[in-house]
Amino acid sequence: MKFSVSFAILAGLVSRIVAAPVNNAPFLVTINDTEHVIGNSIWNITIGQTYGTKLYYKGKDIVGNAVGHYVSYNGAASNLNWTSVSVFERTETYLDVSFSANEGDFHWVIYPNQAGAYQYFVNRALPILGEFRSLFRLDNTTFFNGKTDIKEGPLPTLTQIANSTKVQDETWQQADGTYITKYDWSAFIRDQKYYGVYGPRYGSWYIYPGKDEYNGDQLKQELLVHRESATGDVVQLNMLHGTHFMASSSDAFEVGKTWGPWLWYLNDGSFEDVSKKSDNEENKWPYSWFQSSTNYHSRGSVSGTLKLSDGRPASGAAVFLGDNHPNETTLDMGRYNYFTAYADSHGSFTFTNVRSGAYALQAWANGGSIGDISTTFLQNDVTVTKGKQTALRSLIWKTQSRKQIWQIGIMDRKSLGFLYGGAPHQHALVAKCPANLTYTIGSSVESDWCFGQSALGSWDVSFSIPQLKSNSSAVLSVSLAGYSSGVSDSILMNGVVVGNLTSANIPTDPCLYRSGTTAGEWHYFEFGVPAATLKEGLNKLSFQCTRSTLWHGFMWDSVILEWA
Known part of the structure; x- marks a missing residue:
């Protein structure tokens, strides 16, 4: 459904929404065929044919002169253009607004008292691709710093970049010989509890507790935040399918494949607050309210114990559930859903909340007492059934058996x-x-x-x-x-x-x-x-x-x- 009001009434309504919302209800207001406002009493954003701008939070437009929110694939080569907007679902507790493009539907799930929104994407016709992302490009007078699990602090300024010499893609050498590069803000994507950008009074964060849909294994790295060198925009990236540190990863996706939901969250920049919020989201995942993916709630578990053929337990091994009968490396996989774990000191491991289906289980040495093992364990046809525990027995990992x-x-x-x-x-x-x-x-x-x-x-x-x-x-x-x-x-x-x-x-x-x-x-x-x-x-x-x-x-x- 869509709201339909006269232009005069709508202009006043939008003005009041942007300036000072008077109730807690989530809303979608259609201004014209290509411009819509969504939000609640805490925040709201105006979304055009491609970009989300005029993002108001705590009385300030925190996009400002930046590009805003958008979804794209293959880098910036192809931005999604929204052809229609509708209310996908309205319940007593939330509003799910769907922005549709030829490639698929991007959803914003808005709760009355939440600073931010859950987001997810449902594929319709994405091409074979390497990079697929959603992102915010935000105001550089509001956000000055970035944070990942391994790095936090000021982003380089546009002045610093302008006064330096470019030496390669998005990399500059300063007069003192040191370098500025956006790739310093990369990290292992599955290690992120939360990440984002912040300033003295504002923080914008991504919290993605599930990570089922990320491509790759435990060593999948991505660029997470950075300074846009051409404009100075502060960039917060959500690399849904990324290739920044890979030799190749080009995948075709089934119609209906869903990424998310993840939570885009706003606060005053407090790490303590967003960390607590992340813990809460982790405890609620998989989200009981989410119904838009056919197999999202069809989950079971997998457990087992790995022992080396020389008798040692596979202590600390990296363990991965991925494509059945694989023809790609674990890092290169990306069409379906993927789950990661590590074995304990006895070689035992457990995967919980695994989507139903058939997987291959792979394992490799992660240092420690098995750091001399160069072989990889593989067992195909691991079947996961809703509500069931798949207990794998007699998992013997053949070593290279050489002195x-x-x-x-x-x-x-x-x-x-x-x-x-x-x-x-x-x-x-x-x-x-x-x-x-x-x-x-x-x-x-x-x-x-x-x-x-x-x-x-x-x-x-x-x-x-x-x-x-x-x-x-x-x-x-x-x-x-x-x-x-x-x-x-x-x-x-x-x-x-x-x-x-x-x-x-x-x-x-x-x-x-x-x-x-x-x-x-x-x-x-x-x-x-x-x-x-x-x-x-x-x-x-x-x-x-x-x-x-x-x-x-x-x-x-x-x-x-x-x-x-």
Whole structure:
């Protein structure tokens, strides 16, 4: 339904709504065919054919001269244009307003006394895509700061950006040599309890307790907030399907696929308040009021215990429920719904509130006592039924079953433990890693190995073999936490080439040149080391960088040499 009133009456009504609402009821007011006002007594926003502007909260327009709210895909290439607006549902407790575009319907669920609204999107005809997002671009005289789970504080100013030299996409070098880049405001999306932007009297936040619909696994990263460099707008991003730190993720979606609901929440900028609100939303999820997705309330649970084939419990393993019989990596999956967990010290894990369906269960080492395991566990056809617990038994994870000679870095798909590994996001950090490095097994420590290799030179591993058996060959396992193209290595054992890491043959992700310090997209390689290349006594393994590109290269996870 729509409200229909005369223009004169409507003009006065809108004026009163914007200036001083007099009751708590959520509302939709249609001004004309392409302009509508929604809100309640606490806030209201005027939404045009594409953009939501004139966002009034606590007596102030907190969009101001910024672009406002909109929904788009494939970056900013395709903004959704609203062709119709209607009341999708009105109950005694809330109003659900649907803005329809050719691609689908974006909903605002408004409660009488809530500062903000639940939002969700139902797909109708989105194309195959990589990026799909909703976002606010807000007033830069109201919001000055950003906050994620790992970073908070002032956003760079437009003046700072204007007085700096652009060195790559959305990255500038200041006169003192330091860098400004929006990618410093990236984080692991599934770790976010809440995030947003704030100023002295205002805060705008996203709270997304479910995260079912996010693409990717535990290591899925996204840009969350930033300063728009062309206009100075303060940007609050909701990357529903993102690719900022991935080699690829292009997906087709079923008609009816739903993202959300999540809560867009307004307050006075208080972390304590939004944290409490986030806890409340977590306790209410899955939302009992939400009825617009056919399988949203059809949920069960999955539990099990993983044991390695050598008898050890899979302590601390990362566990993932994703596409059944997969043909993509866990990070690249994005068509359906995904669930993440970690095993406890006994290898036991539990997934709750899993949507009904068939999944593949995957697991991989997340460091700790199983940080020497390079294999991945996979079990297909895990069926989840509404109201039932799926108990998985006899989950035996087959290891590589090889005797280790040495290992540098634990297997966890991250650069943690290495020099600069896991440091706060910082552009060009890889340039601080040496061109030449010697790591001596038995005396060097993990932090002597830098998190990334980028420059022309050689990284050598010196190690001793007291005694060789006849025809003793080895396997070299190289695990990369990420890779940005344009850098190639030749791998030599005592001067003999045993393998290579070549730019043209490794899918590239932007981790190193977009401020990543922990992970990008994981890659794993095994290279045979013939017995003839090894010798008793001192040996040298070399990663010789033969091609270099500034700020690009290899982000290391682990290097393992084992007897074949």
